[in-house]
Amino acid sequence: MTSAAPARDGNVKEPGQQLLRRSLRFGRLLRANGIKVTPSQVMDFVNATDYVGIHNRRVFKDAAEACLVTKGEDREMFSILFDAYWRSKRPANDQDQQIFKPSDDSSMEPIEGLDDAETEDGDGQSEFGEGMEGLAVDDDADAGDLADADDSDLESVLTYSGSEALRTKDFSEFTAEELEQARILMKRLKWEIGMRKSRRKVATPKGRFIDARRTMRKSLQTAGVPLRISERKVKMKPRSLVVICDISGSMDRYSRLLLQFIHTIENDMARVEAFVFGTRLTRITRVLKKRPIDEAITRVSKEVQDWAGGTRIGESIQSFNQDWARRVLRNGAVVLIISDGWDRGDPQLLGNEMMRLQRSCYRLIWLNPLLGSPRYQPLTRGMQAALPFIDDFLPVHNLESLELLAEHLSNIGEYRPVRRQAPLEFVQQRMTSV
């Protein structure tokens, strides 16, 4: 860096340094848009440019993606951001056209707001062009500021405008455009599910258990006297999450958004099992791994022909209890049911199955979009039957409530809530009296 210092003082920036600055800022832009990029990844990317060069836009982009993207689902967002940020120089003369292939030129789509900044600049040189070609290195003092303006504009495009209004708007009133914005926002939300103690132990400087194997090995250095005791602690693992979604009629939209929301958690190690039901319970965990959520749900909806039959929550939970509970409710799983509680089936069946489900999971959370309305009372027979066996009854009608849910999930404690252990007959009597 000693060679770079005088260059900065002298207000003359070397192309390499320009590229470094641009790259760092690009890393920041990615982070701001929910793609987790570490500084060392950005440095890798900068180093990579030494090898791949910047002449071929496609290779440059591939290199950037290889260095900076670690999750498959981030690729789309990365591509948008890349194209917006690293715009190629507009073909000012023939030479440029030779450098950039026509297909590359057509692929770049400057995002609105950036164009103005570019024209203000006046020379139409993009940073992409300048760093590498060495043509017309932009060494104006205000070049940096300009680039900053670029970034913030770009961010604001990808951030939804009037976020506060959108946060409290009910999903059912969303336009298609707003839905899309909400999805992008949800991807950015960082959240994690509560941890559980596993039975596995890991080495740690300070723990509750003695690591006999390591202690013994270390003791050899001190003539067989265990002067330094190695320790182990209990390994913590994220709880698994089971989502059971009602996809009938009006619930469809909420369920899709929730699944989308839940999907982001899967990347953080937690195991997520997803089921949907209308009249029949279907597991979509495997489908979701391969396909986008919308496609998965549409496929399931196609299979279920008899929407008119109405929602059968009781039967769906029963088939979950019988066929899946043992397989997916291991190790203190948290269960999320999302439904408005309009059950066409037998409320007593629903009550019984909810009781069983509550006993076999760590936490049973019911999400009801109707709960968002202040006048809502859970008076439907289905909701009434299920209510005694729900640990948390939460709304899920807007982005704010999703944020609350995320917070709630990450705060799930180490103790199970106290459960009703009343005999079956007693509960049934209580329910019939209701």
Add this chain to the structure above:
Amino acid sequence: MRLNRSLAGRVRKRSLSQVTAQPVPSLGSVEDVQEALASQKYIADTSLSTAIFLALRLPKPLLLEGEAGVGKTEIAKVLAAILQTDLIRLQCYEGLDVSHAVYEWNYPRQMLAIRAAEASEESRDAAMAEIFSEDYLIKRPLLQAIEHRGKAPVLLIDEIDRADEEFEAFLLELLSDFQVTVPELGTMTAEHPPIVIITSNRTRELHDALKRRCLYHWVDYPTVDKEYRIVTSKVPEINDRLALQISHFVHDLRQVDLYKLPGVAETLDWAAALMALSQRELSSEVASATLGAILKHQEDVQTVRKNKLDELVSAAASND
């Protein structure tokens, strides 16, 4: 001294195999396997026999999945008996790690050895080298299976679904090349790769990578006829009529919506229970009283007692 001990171990093993000295069946075809299984009172259908035959031939680990109590573990036991070899069993549980599955050093002995070396003023370096020798190694099932001398043993990895993903990942490595590395001793490779049987109750999904390395067989509930043959071979003192009724009853019971369907193990328990009560045929009263032998959930018992029992008993009785 070390030599003596290992010799003693070898002699003991040899004498053990001499006790059961009978010609080992050749198992040259699927039918041979099926017959051999039947001779050990294990009634297997063709698909299971084929899976076992292939697992022995290829050779590949055999992954058996199925509901609890359909006889998955039994297959490994019977196979070891047929091949007249040792059965090494590893019961899985969450948090199962290398020190319980593969090997562990005997720390108390190591510490005592260090003290003894100090007292006798032996060379310290020699003592240090000594305590990380095989004498101080406690061999757990997986290492036992790899170190096993003589005939390839049957290695039963029972209820793999109870172990966690970490162990499953470790197992992948072991199953591909059957070798274990103990840093202090070096790499040990199996002389005869063990015959591996893995069972799972499907309480969770196994990783595809593990499944890919195994032959897979889903052990289903038996048909009425097969269950009847199992009952009569395992509970020989039972009369045909009762055995048939029991088989029909349990088969019909499995069509009812229950939380836990009865497995073959439950059927055999029930048959034994009815024999203990000197029953010669099924009646509603006795069936109701002994329902606890086949149904283990209060809700299931109630469902059946309330509205299914008479129907099931009369259906079973009409099937003579």
